[in-house]
Amino acid sequence: MAKRSGTDKSACTREKAAEAATKLVARHGFAETTFKMLADGLGVSEAEVLRHFPNKNALMHEMVQTMIRHNHAVVDGLLRADDDAGYRLLRHCVGNVVWALRNRGAGAQILILLYSLAGRRKEFADTFDRMTAGGRQRILKHLMAGKREGMFHFTSDPATIAELLHHSLFGAMLYAAAAPEGSVKEAGLEAAWMKVIIALTNYDGQPTRP
Amino acid sequence: MAKRSGTDKSACTREKAAEAATKLVARHGFAETTFKMLADGLGVSEAEVLRHFPNKNALMHEMVQTMIRHNHAVVDGLLRADDDAGYRLLRHCVGNVVWALRNRGAGAQILILLYSLAGRRKEFADTFDRMTAGGRQRILKHLMAGKREGMFHFTSDPATIAELLHHSLFGAMLYAAAAPEGSVKEAGLEAAWMKVIIALTNYDGQPTRP
Numbered sequence A, B: 001m002a003k004r005s006g007t008d009k010s011a012c013t014r015e016k017a018a019e020a021a022t023k024l025v026a027r028h029g030f031a032e033t034t035f036k037m038l039a040d041g042l043g044v045s046e047a048e049v050l051r052h053f054p055n056k057n058a059l060m061h062e063m064v065q066t067m068i069r070h071n072h073a074v075v076d077g078l079l080r081a082d083d084d085a086g087y088r089l090l091r092h093c094v095g096n097v098v099w100a101l102r103n104r105g106a107g108a109q110i111l112i113l114l115y116s117l118a119g120r121r122k123e124f125a126d127t128f129d130r131m132t133a134g135g136r137q138r139i140l141k142h143l144m145a146g147k148r149e150g151m152f153h154f155t156s157d158p159a160t161i162a163e164l165l166h167h168s169l170f171g172a173m174l175y176a177a178a179a180p181e182g183s184v185k186e187a188g189l190e191a192a193w194m195k196v197i198i199a200l201t202n203y204d205g206q207p208t209r210p
Helices: A002-028 A035-042 A046-052 A056-076 A085-102 A107-120 A122-148 A158-178 A186-201 B002-028 B035-042 B046-052 B056-076 B085-102 B107-120 B122-148 B158-178 B186-201
Strands: none
Touching: A002 A035, A002 A046, A002 A056, A002 A107, A002 B107, A035 A046, A056 A085, A056 A107, A056 A122, A085 A107, A085 A122, A085 A158, A085 A186, A107 A122, A107 A158, A107 B002, A107 B107, A107 B158, A122 A158, A158 A186, A158 B107, A158 B158, A158 B186, A186 B158, A186 B186, B002 B035, B002 B046, B002 B056, B002 B107, B035 B046, B056 B085, B056 B107, B056 B122, B085 B107, B085 B122, B085 B158, B085 B186, B107 B122, B107 B158, B122 B158, B158 B186
């Protein structure tokens, strides 16, 4: 019992540390964030933080995992069981851009940072590759569902459309996280992405509900 | 005469400094790159470098301008006067991704860095905004030319298509700069982007030459 509670406390501290680190990194930058700043913010000793993360690379990997978990929880929470594939894809795209917009001061900066680190340091190549491959796979899943449901009619092969949508979505997310405040308005996103989906899939945009 | 030669030398050193700084930043990161490293690399005194760039923000702005000039020179150099609008747009997209791929260790890292800095620090908002607005404008110009030439038939308004293509192109460039070596192959780019352009513009993909 005591052990279990100890494990829970440890897991919580690890995740809490990653969340606190995310905010520090989003404000100050990765190189500028120190274990001392993180320990001070958490009200624990530096040794306690170092027990969870022996170095900043380990901390970065945990921040990426936390960011992905948070993003998936938010975006998947928007999907509704009675939406057709067109609307599920729409909610996926809009949800991701809104997530980036609302997490400009947190996880979305970790997304940009991962691009930066992966481009310069081989030890982040796998993490970057897994994240982007996962993102592309999620889009392809929506596209194939739409094809099965007879909603989408592709003029190019679905893998090419998925790659385009993936680049477009990540481009839009990175833009939402970096562009001056007010450049991206949540209100216009659904209409814009609906046009995009129609252009790429010939979806008729009329949701069918069972 | 002496003054003119002095000015030329100064301009050259400023651009050379920005180029050298770009390589250092692409390798070590922005925070990790010091004026001392830059001066050592150039074989000049730190005071000489500081005469051009009073601080790292000024250096970053020059790196961005150098990166944009280089990108435009490379991409515009690919356009051929006898290409129709569809092929000009194709060369624009492929050229930008190839530029990012070939400049993974230089300018393309400055592109990622600008996203990172703009998201965290207001003093880079204008620079980021000008760069992305310029990129979107260049795409819109190609789209409108294709419409005038009777090559493109849009199912959505051109501004929406331009925004999608812009996000997709920047997304693809950032991916090319960050993804593990070999993830993006130059050989496949032209066919993939031709499919993208056809999907978005209903371009028939048959170049017309006068």
